[in-house]
Amino acid sequence: MPDSLLRVLTCGSVDDGKSTLIGRLLFECGSIPDDVMVALEHDSRRFGTVENGVDYALLVDGLAAEREQGVTIDVAYRYFETPKRRFILADTPGHQQYTRNMVTGASNSNLAILLVDARKGILDQTRRHAAIASLLGIHDLVLAVNKMDLVDFEQAVFDKIVADFLALLNRLGTMTVTPIPVCARDGDNVTSASTRLPWYTGTTLLKVLEDVQLNQADAETPFRMPVQFVNRPDHAFRGYAGTVAAGTIRPGSTVVNAATGVEAKIARIVTMDGDLADAGFEQPVTLVLDREIDASRGDVIATVPAPRLGDQIDCWVVWMDETPLFRGRAYQFMLGTRTVTGTITDITNRLDVETLNEIGVRELHLNEIGRVSISLSHPVACETYETSRELGGFILIDRLTRNTVGAGMVTNIHAGRSEVYWHRLDVDKQARAGLNSQKPAVLWFTGLSGAGKSTIANLVEKRLHAMGKHTMVLDGDNVRHGLNRDLGFTEADRVENIRRVAEVSKLFVEAGLIVLVSFISPYRNERMLARDCVEEGEFLEIFVDTPVDECRRRDPKGLYQKADSGQLRNFTGVDAPYEEPLDPEIRLLTLEATPEELAERVVEALRERGIVT
Amino acid sequence: MMARPAHLTALEAESIRIFREIAAQTTRPVMLYSIGKDSSVLLHLARKAFFPAKPPFPLLHVDTTWKFRDMISFRDATIERFGLELRRHTNPDGQARGINPFDHGSAYTQIMKTDALKQALTEGGYDAAIGGARRDEERSRAKERIFSVRGPGHTWEPKRQRPELWHLYNGSLAPGETLRVFPLSNWTELDVWTYIQSEGIDVVPLYFAKMRPTVIRDGQIIVVDDERMRFLPGEAPVDRMVRFRSLGCYPLSAAVDSDAATLEDIVNEMRTTRVSERAGRLIDKDQDSSMEMKKREGYF
Numbered sequence: 001m002p003d004s005l006l007r008v009l010t011c012g013s014v015d016d017g018k019s020t021l022i023g024r025l026l027f028e029c030g031s032i033p034d035d036v037m038v039a040l041e042h043d044s045r046r047f048g049t050v051e052n053g054v055d056y057a058l059l060v061d062g063l064a065a066e067r068e069q070g071v072t073i074d075v076a077y078r079y080f081e082t083p084k085r086r087f088i089l090a091d092t093p094g095h096q097q098y099t100r101n102m103v104t105g106a107s108n109s110n111l112a113i114l115l116v117d118a119r120k121g122i123l124d125q126t127r128r129h130a131a132i133a134s135l136l137g138i139h140d141l142v143l144a145v146n147k148m149d150l151v152d153f154e155q156a157v158f159d160k161i162v163a164d165f166l167a168l169l170n171r172l173g174t175m176t177v178t179p180i181p182v183c184a185r186d187g188d189n190v191t192s193a194s195t196r197l198p199w200y201t202g203t204t205l206l207k208v209l210e211d212v213q214l215n216q217a218d219a220e221t222p223f224r225m226p227v228q229f230v231n232r233p234d235h236a237f238r239g240y241a242g243t244v245a246a247g248t249i250r251p252g253s254t255v256v257n258a259a260t261g262v263e264a265k266i267a268r269i270v271t272m273d274g275d276l277a278d279a280g281f282e283q284p285v286t287l288v289l290d291r292e293i294d295a296s297r298g299d300v301i302a303t304v305p306a307p308r309l310g311d312q313i314d315c316w317v318v319w320m321d322e323t324p325l326f327r328g329r330a331y332q333f334m335l336g337t338r339t340v341t342g343t344i345t346d347i348t349n350r351l352d353v354e355t356l357n358e359i360g361v362r363e364l365h366l367n368e369i370g371r372v373s374i375s376l377s378h379p380v381a382c383e384t385y386e387t388s389r390e391l392g393g394f395i396l397i398d399r400l401t402r403n404t405v406g407a408g409m410v411t412n413i414h415a416g417r418s419e420v421y422w423h424r425l426d427v428d429k430q431a432r433a434g435l436n437s438q439k440p441a442v443l444w445f446t447g448l449s450g451a452g453k454s455t456i457a458n459l460v461e462k463r464l465h466a467m468g469k470h471t472m473v474l475d476g477d478n479v480r481h482g483l484n485r486d487l488g489f490t491e492a493d494r495v496e497n498i499r500r501v502a503e504v505s506k507l508f509v510e511a512g513l514i515v516l517v518s519f520i521s522p523y524r525n526e527r528m529l530a531r532d533c534v535e536e537g538e539f540l541e542i543f544v545d546t547p548v549d550e551c552r553r554r555d556p557k558g559l560y561q562k563a564d565s566g567q568l569r570n571f572t573g574v575d576a577p578y579e580e581p582l583d584p585e586i587r588l589l590t591l592e593a594t595p596e597e598l599a600e601r602v603v604e605a606l607r608e609r610g611i612v613t
Numbered sequence: 614m615m616a617r618p619a620h621l622t623a624l625e626a627e628s629i630r631i632f633r634e635i636a637a638q639t640t641r642p643v644m645l646y647s648i649g650k651d652s653s654v655l656l657h658l659a660r661k662a663f664f665p666a667k668p669p670f671p672l673l674h675v676d677t678t679w680k681f682r683d684m685i686s687f688r689d690a691t692i693e694r695f696g697l698e699l700r701r702h703t704n705p706d707g708q709a710r711g712i713n714p715f716d717h718g719s720a721y722t723q724i725m726k727t728d729a730l731k732q733a734l735t736e737g738g739y740d741a742a743i744g745g746a747r748r749d750e751e752r753s754r755a756k757e758r759i760f761s762v763r764g765p766g767h768t769w770e771p772k773r774q775r776p777e778l779w780h781l782y783n784g785s786l787a788p789g790e791t792l793r794v795f796p797l798s799n800w801t802e803l804d805v806w807t808y809i810q811s812e813g814i815d816v817v818p819l820y821f822a823k824m825r826p827t828v829i830r831d832g833q834i835i836v837v838d839d840e841r842m843r844f845l846p847g848e849a850p851v852d853r854m855v856r857f858r859s860l861g862c863y864p865l866s867a868a869v870d871s872d873a874a875t876l877e878d879i880v881n882e883m884r885t886t887r888v889s890e891r892a893g894r895l896i897d898k899d900q901d902s903s904m905e906m907k908k909r910e911g912y913f
Binding site: 002003004005033034035036074075077079100101103104108228229232239241270271272273283286297320332334337389390393394395400401403404407 | 623636661
């Protein structure tokens with residue numbers, strides 16, 4: 001009966017024979033049933049790339065598109081066991097455009113098998129795969145030098161490749177490498193020792209997989225458990241459910257809520273199989289404490305020293321989305337069981353995974369890996385990825401599509417803002433706003449250039465002023481003369497432009513004012529960021545909805561003419577996109593009413609919301 | 614019962630974590646309960662994940678009306694024993710039209726299973742449906758995420774799946790999307806049986822070998838379960854020692870010749886068999902990418 005579970009990543013380029021190797025492993029470990037083998041032989045004749053043979057790639061390429069195109073697109077998981085161990089193989093594609101898939105496979109793996117074609121030696125791809133495995137914290141790597149039959153089983157060829165790889169390793173950090181010469185097609189050194197490689201005295205691939213030491217949790221490591229949810233079946237029971245991320249715990253142990261430092265003792269470790277005397281790494285448990293510590297999902301229960309609370313982190317980010325990553329963009333940041341808003345504050349370098357050099361950049365594109373700084377909306381208990389995959393690995397989620405767009409590994413934790421003392425002021429914004437019987441708010445006018453944003457905002461302000469309300473207008477063009485004079489019109493600069501304006505609006509809201517912002521603000525994401533700066537109900541998105549043809553006809557500043565003739569680049573509505581609001585608080589159709597009528601409608605909406613009386 | 618092997622402890626831990634994420638991240642989950650061995654394991658894990666509370670979701674059985682009688686009585690006994698809430702759904706339109714596995718072939722699967730499932734999920738307003746599918750069952754399943762997003766109409770886009778890293782399951786949804794969640798993704802059939810054995814989990818008696826009335830159709834052994842079975846001219850049921858590896862609708866699930874009458878026998882048989890589990894599932898074989906196509910349309 002197997003006594004442990006090993007998760008293995010297989011990587012290497014298409015032609016290195018990776019699928020053949022996997023097929024060979026599965027076949028020799030008896031994991032390919034006869035009817036599947038028959039189907040495989042049938043498919044091999046139809047789609048196969050191996051002449052007169054079984055194309056094992058077809059066994060792992062599960063999607064119709066993969067079989068038809070003859071490429072692995074997505075990670076496939078394969079399972080087999082030997083009397084010693086049960087294995088999960090994450091088979092990942094080799095091409096650069098599938099880096100994100102390889103990263104996905106690597107994230108849960110304990111060991112990587114990296115294939116190299118003996119005829120080709122170390123390639124750019126080999127370096128990339130080794131770099132990703134290292135970055136994702138895989139400490140054991142098997143360098144399988146394949147197709148030894150095609151180099152006449154020459155030891156010199158093997159030794160050269162191994163030496164080249166070990167030289168590379170100096171730049172990759174700590175990793176234990178086991179090089180093995182194999183011929184996957186015939187099975188040499190896969191599960192049984194080869195007689196064709198008498199000079200090789202090492203072990204077979206399967207033996208390495210069976211014997212490699214799993215990273216056992218060190219008993220000395222402090223205890224950590226992110227709370228998944230609070231289990232409260234009735235008033236008498238309150239338990240914190242989660243999986244132990246590090247360390248060991250016993251009834252009587254003193255723990256803290258890492259977010260607050262409040263202490264308690266473990267009263268019980270509850271499971272359906274009965275209470276436990278102790279619980280360790282990767283065990284799912286429900287902890288009952290001897291007193292209330294006000295913990296909820298996202299908190300970390302820990303022994304001291306508790307993990308740090310960070311609100312600024314430095315990290316590696318693997319970018320996985322077609323839309324590039326910019327400074328100023330905000331995403332949902334999910335680490336452990338905590339989800340907060342994370343705003344990109346800096347992007348400094350990109351890792352060239354083929355040369356292993358770092359290159360200065362300001363944005364990250366699909367499949368690129370870079371050094372990024374992120375500011376978090378709330379402090380998060382975390383650790384460096386090197387210390388803990390569980391509390392140092394995170395994902396970034398797009399707030400509109402809800403897709404996972406990035407994966408990150410924490411390298412540095414700062415408690416920046418929480419150490420800058422936040423002065424609690426006696427006169428707050430309600431007090432300031434109350435003087436004028438108004439509630440502070442941001443009226444965010446968005447729309448194309450020439451839509452009428454400034455005209456309407458101006459009329460609204462005049463009306464509010466006449467009513468005795470305190471207001472302030474922030475106009476896109478005006479702000480660009482001062483605060484934002486250093487910014488241009490690239491996507492990255494537009495994001496930063498909006499971020500600054502949103503922060504300034506927030507200050508005016510603190511001052512109790514009604515702020516009228518008149519900005520094209522073409523991206524939903526940034527408008528959402530501005531909305532997040534202030535409290536719920538304080539932000540009104542006003543979509544000044546004018547068709548682009550009408551804006552072009554009006555063209556008050558002659559900008560459309562310049563854009564159309566190519567003198568002006570990145571002009572919204574012409575050669576840069578405008579993302580219409582999906583659900584604005586107010587939509588103003590300028591073709592159907594005069595600016596005065598529309599301004600009145602805005603003031604009316606403010607009355608309805610109690611912002612003005 | 615026997616001591617639990619270490620690798621099953623690791624798989625159990627992963628599944629419990631997944632169940633808890635569903636409870637924490639979704640608002641209206643439901644668990645598909647199809648009465649088979651995988652459902653039995655799934656239910657056992659759900660009970661463990663939320664102990665001492667009960668699982669915070671109802672069970673849903675999509676009833677084609679063609680399940681084995683033993684399955685239905687096992688289902689009702691299980692629900693009663695654990696004090697759970699069961700919701701049943703049968704496609705009313707299909708029932709009215711008399712859709713059945715003898716006359717309607719693959720249309721039967723589409724109408725009474727896939728369509729019925731989609732109806733039940735839509736009517737229930739569930740944002741997440743938990744299923745017992747495993748990646749080792751079939752190759753398109755091997756590519757599916759644990760938290761698998763379905764578009765409007767419950768469709769699956771295999772090429773537009775979210776990357777799924779570490780144990781960070783992204784359960785957030787855009788408007789119109791729902792989730793399918795598969796806590797048993799990384800289990801194999803052998804794991805399921807060794808776990809059933811080590812945990813002492815009850816399963817439908819049809820999994821154990823017994824003399825049963827059978828007929829042979831297209832080389833497959835079909836067990837005669839009730840009077841609705843249609844015989845070909847000259848055909849008569851013959852008693853054979855058989856059991857099931859996979860249970861579905863009775864005229865569509867083939868039995869296997871076997872003497873395995875205990876859990877230990879089954880585990881031993883599993884270790885030596887040379888035939889895959891779904892070889893007895895007649896519905897998977899229509900076309901090469903049969904399962905992938907059904908999944909794209911909303912099947913589990």
